[in-house]
Amino acid sequence: MKENPVKRKIVKTASNLFFQKGFHGTSVREIAKRAKVNVSAISYYFNSKQGLLEYAVSYYYEQYLRKLEETLYNAQQTEPLERLYELIFSIIQYKQENYQFTCFIQRELSMDSVFVREMVVTYLAKENHLLEEAFDAVFRDHMKLHKKRYIFMQLKGMLITPYVLHHWKDFVIGSYSSDLFVKHYVSHIKEWLDFVFEKYTSQPPSKNTNYI
Amino acid sequence: MKENPVKRKIVKTASNLFFQKGFHGTSVREIAKRAKVNVSAISYYFNSKQGLLEYAVSYYYEQYLRKLEETLYNAQQTEPLERLYELIFSIIQYKQENYQFTCFIQRELSMDSVFVREMVVTYLAKENHLLEEAFDAVFRDHMKLHKKRYIFMQLKGMLITPYVLHHWKDFVIGSYSSDLFVKHYVSHIKEWLDFVFEKYTSQPPSKNTNYI
DNA sequence: ATTTGTCGAGCGAATATTGCAGGATTCCTT
DNA sequence: AAGGAATCCTGCAATATTCGCTCGACAAAT
Known part of the structure; x- marks a missing residue:
């Protein structure tokens, strides 16, 4: 590049x-x-124009996946819930750093073409795998499969909401810096996940991190 | 039509x-x-092609807003939380009935054009107003503004997640009927909102409805 | 007879892409 | 280090194709 x-x-x-x-x-x-x-x-x-698209998408996703893998690698020794939080932080941080392209990809992904299908198997499958693994490590033995799927879907929804609701984002969140948004938003997700954790595992969540 | x-x-x-x-x-x-x-x-x-688009969008949104207004009208006497649930049910139900067009609109809305801006002021503003009013009636006096914005954003996110994550939806949720999905998904939202309600108002949520 | 709907042909504009010519840069050999 | 050759890069014009849309003829319905 x-x-x-x-x-x-x-x-x-x-x-x-x-x-x-x-x-x-x-x-x-x-x-x-x-x-x-x-x-x-x-x-x-x-x-070609298509080639330009593919180049940009590859660049975006390879950087993205590399970052997520690094995050997971560096958090190998930390407990599952904390590991999940750090993964979430990396995801939101990267998406915020590449805000426009994230919005664009998210939109283009909802189309139906051979290109999208290829993108799904090469990149999205991996992204989903990393996230689901980290998620499963926390909740595997505490939730029924059906419940787990909905909670996981809700989590994934929260990870993309700022990038599909962007007409309201400025209005809802206010227009402060990206860094600040990342911190606030991740800690909002954290708060929600802490509740889910407490509810389903009957253990208190860890208290030793604070993103704000 | x-x-x-x-x-x-x-x-x-x-x-x-x-x-x-x-x-x-x-x-x-x-x-x-x-x-x-x-x-x-x-x-x-x-x-023109644009005219076709505008016709379809108008048809979609006018039916949609009419349905939401009817729902709110019929639930005038019920308590705020219950009213909000019924509104949510109507929203998900309508979106599910018009699944493809909902996905399409959701995607097109994230573009930047005069058409989108017009659509935002004519339809989205109203939709947001209805939802926010019903939401506010429940949480107005129990949350700080900042917190309320995030929770409201999360709710809005949950209302669109199935229509932007649709590559995973079949996989995550399984492929049962639309009606069943509506019921399950709404009761999932309800469960989450009940928690939020309990946490911030320190009152037990109503127990008299069950969408499953 | 007048309106309403359907049809194929085709217009002008815009699309992505290419060919080619020349300039700039790099690289290799002496 | 110098000169020449090969490669890389850019600019303009032209390519074929596709786009949205219109026209006028014809059929059907009122």
Whole structure:
């Protein structure tokens, strides 16, 4: 990515436009115009518009998954619940750092195309696996399967809500810094998960961390 | 809508395609082809592709808001918490009945265009108002503003999660009937809200309803 | 007879992509 | 270190295709 300023500028501009108007809603001409590069440069670096998309998505997800794996690796010795919290923190933090592209991906994922299906098996399956494993380590023996699925779905929902409700986000949360939002939001999730933990395992959750 | 079979078929086919490929990803030719009508029919009935979209969206939202208002009207005398539950039930039920179009709208809403902005002020503002009013009636005096915003955001998140996470929905929830999903999911929300209610108002929630 | 609906052909504009020419840069050999 | 060759990059114009939409003819219904 860093290698070439033109390449980077194209990806950055494209991401911004995709976020605003969607993939099909933006033309390569407009990308080139806004990035102040020639149209041919896009074909040159990425072969096609689709290639540009795939490049950006790969870059996003490989960085993302690497970060999650690092987080889990560094928290190998900590207890399951704490490990889960740190994973959640990393997820929200990364999504917030790449806010626009996160929104865009989340939207594009709800389409039905061969590209989306490929993305699901290569990246989303892994993301889900990491999260579910960390989740299971906490709740495996304390919940019925049916219940567990709903709680897990609720957790996943909370991890994407800020990136699909973004018309209301500014209004609801207020417009403070990203870092502050991450802290507040993660501690909101934590509060909820602590309750779930207490309710289903009848143990008090750990108290030794505070993200605020 | 009912008035004309061709008109209806166009809207239905278009909704289906918009759901799969998005608005910009669908061409009028393909709509016409799949609906087995002539391309001109679309211009004839809706003036333009955009007109077709606006017609479908208006139809969807007007039916939706009417249903929510009816629900609230019929529950005028019931206590606030119960009223909120019934509103939630109506919301999920309607969204489930119009599953594909709900997904589509939810996705299109995260774009930035004059159309989306118009949609926000005409429909979403009202939807939010109804929900927030019912929510406020329960929690107004029991929560700090900051906390209330997060909980409300979480509720809104739960109302859209099944329609943005739909790649996982089948896997997570299993593939039983829509009606059954509505009941289960609403009672899951209810369980969560009961906890929130208990925690912040220090009163036991009502026990007289059971959606399962 | 007038309105209403359906049809295929086709228009102009916009789309992604490519060909080619020339400039810039890098790399290799002497 | 120098010069030349190969490669990388950019710019403009043109490509074929697809887009939304319209026209006028014709059929059906009122």
